[in-house]
Structures are given as structure tokens and as C-alpha cells.
Amino acid sequence: MGTGKKxxxxxxxxxxxxxxxxxxxxxxxxxxxxxxxxxxLTIGTSAGSIVGSFVSSATVDAAYARLA
Structure with a gap:
């Protein structure tokens, strides 16, 4: 059942x-x-891949601050 990803x-x-x-x-x-x-595991398509990269690298706060 899968590769151990939870x-x-x-x-x-x-x-x-x-x-x-x-x-x-x-x-x-x-x-x-x-x-x-x-x-x-983080998966994203198009815009979702951009947000997924922020989430994966723990930079959501910084990205939000720059774009808000």
C-alpha cells in the first residue's frame, strides 16, 4: 500500500x-x-506548484508578506 508516505x-x-x-x-x-x-509529499499544478514550493521550503509567511 504505497511507498510509506503518510x-x-x-x-x-x-x-x-x-x-x-x-x-x-x-x-x-x-x-x-x-x-x-x-x-x-507536496504536489502542485501551475499556480499550485508555486505555492507548493513555498510550503515545501517553509517560506509561506515570507511569500505572503511580499505579495500581500
Whole structure:
């Protein structure tokens, strides 16, 4: 059953608007105590790959601050 991965997060595409929306979503989730950075696998398509890279490198806060 799989390769031992326990948690994954996936982000879809949607252009610039979706990049900003998803960053805001991630920030709100963090404020609510959700640890999005503690996953075994991050997957993203288009805009989701940008946000996924921020989540994987633990730079969501910095990216949000620069873009907000």
C-alpha cells in the first residue's frame, strides 16, 4: 500500500489570482494551527506548484508578506 508516505497536500492551478488566494488560505490555516509544512509529499499544478514550493521550503509567511 504505497511507498510509506503518510501525508500529502495538493494544490491546483488557476493563475495569479489562485496563487494569491492559496497563499492567503495557507496563512489562515497556519493561524488556525494547521501545520501544512509537515507533509511527506507536496504536489502542485501551475499556480499550485508555486505555492507548493513555498510550503515545501517553509517560506509561506515570507511569500505572503511580499505579495500581500
Amino acid at each position: 501525508r500529502a497536500i495538493a494544490f491546483g492551478g488557476g493563475g495569479e489570482w489562485f496563487t494569491f488566494w492559496t497563499l492567503a488560505y495557507c496563512m489562515q490555516a497556519k493561524r488556525q494551527g494547521v501545520d501544512l509544512e509537515n507533509v511527506d
